[in-house]
Amino acid sequence: MYLAMNRFAVKKGQEEAFEAVWTGRETRLHELDGFKSFHLLKGPEGEDGQTVLYASHTIWNSKDDFLAWTKSEQFRDAHKNAGSNRDLYAGPPKFEGFEAVSGA
Incomplete structure (x- = not known):
């Protein structure tokens, strides 16, 4: 299992707009x-x-599956308007990736 996480510092007062961006876009992850x-x-x-503070995370079967997502048409489509929302953030997102060591 691989967990890919982005952490965001969203400007106070912009929470609703930030959440709308995330809930309103088609990620095509399921593809x-x-x-x-x-x-x-x-x-x-x-x-x-x-x-x-916010965090988005996806869970994948493997790191290779996640890396394939980052090189996919679906990834490009999901992120094509990311720059237009910069005023919501107090800096760039911080990426962290984790591979499972154990779990239930």
Whole structure:
């Protein structure tokens, strides 16, 4: 199992717009081999008091399946308008990838 996560610092007051971007787009993830699930998570207020933290994560059968997604037409389509929403963020997303060591 492979978990791919992006963490976002969203400008306070922009939470609804940020969530609308994520819930309103067609990711086509279900079209790819190895895709298991996607979640968008809302976290606490950032330490700076000016942001709200979010994380998106996808779970894949393997890291290779995730890497295939990043090179796919579906990935390009899902991210084609990403630059138009920069005013929602207090900086670029931070990517983290994790391979399962154990689990139930």
